[in-house]
């Protein structure tokens with residue numbers, strides 16, 4: 169299908185991109201990898217008067233691994249994450265989730281900033297930023313601000329971004345050595361959006377009990393969720409068969425997904441329980457050495 173007509177700009181600085189956005193009164197849209205936006209144009213779900221191509225904003229392509237955590241520039245692509253050996257140590261849960269994103273061709277172009285701004289409730293990265301309490305740096309006409317991931321997603325394809333703002337970076341807090349984590353997803357085919365997925369991590373106290381448990385759910389609501397009821401079951405417990413069964417039941421009870429064209433709500437409720445169970449059974453300890461550069 170042909171795209172609707174639009175003007176095109178390719179700024180070389182964030183300030184220029186933001187000024188262009190601001191001058192179009194909500195009628196302009198940033199273009200990153202184009203893997204969600206271009207289909208939306210083709211289907212006339214969006215018809216902006218101006219596309220602002222971010223590809224020359226090279227400062228937004230950086231991946232930083234530091235003592236205080238991992239920072240991904242908004243134009244970092246899925247492929248860049250999977251090819252960066254440092255991230256397998258510095259944020260293994262992020263890498264485990266991104267391995268499920270889309271197909272080879274899409275991973276060559278799709279970006280982290282585009283995924284968060286698009287806010288598909290079944291997408292992996294929004295679920296990971298919520299689970300990991302990441303922060304999202306944005307810049308608009310009046311300056312920069314940082315938004316907690318928990319406050320960023322407002323509903324399907326809806327975020328806290330203002331019309332003149334672009335995402336510049338995503339920051340994940342430091343990932344301690346030996347943290348245990350798991351990611352489980354069910355999709356019709358590998359690379360499709362999740363019907364349901366669970367992301368989780370926990371640390372262990374001196375007695376081998378789980379503490380600092382974080383559990384996230386993808387694909388079971390209008391936005392990614394933290395499953396606090398499941399965290400409550402797991403915190404202070406030994407992760408054995410009985411605890412895992414209780415966590416699975418708590419996950420299914422905690423969500424109320426609607427029916428849609430892909431699956432019934434009751435099916436998704438059961439599925440998220442199974443995903444939590446699988447993620448818990450698959451938990452691996454992180455490598456003890458976090459390399460900081």
Ligand SMILES: Cc1cc2nc3c(=O)[nH]c(=O)nc-3n(C[C@H](O)[C@H](O)[C@H](O)COP(=O)(O)OP(=O)(O)OC[C@H]3O[C@@H](n4cnc5c(N)ncnc54)[C@H](O)[C@@H]3O)c2cc1C
Nearest residue numbers: 198200201202203204205270278279281282285291335360
């Ligand atoms: C067949 C197919 C399968 C897919 N499967 C999956 C999957 O399994 N999991 C998954 O997560 N995704 C999947 N995707 C989506 C893919 O990951 C997209 O690349 C991603 O959601 C959007 O990233 P993008 O860089 O392509 O953004 P674009 O398509 O360029 O933009 C998407 C939206 O974000 C806005 N935007 C882009 N960058 C910024 C920025 N820096 N600041 C503010 N707004 C911005 C745009 O204006 C637009 O509204 C799939 C896509 C396709 C076509």
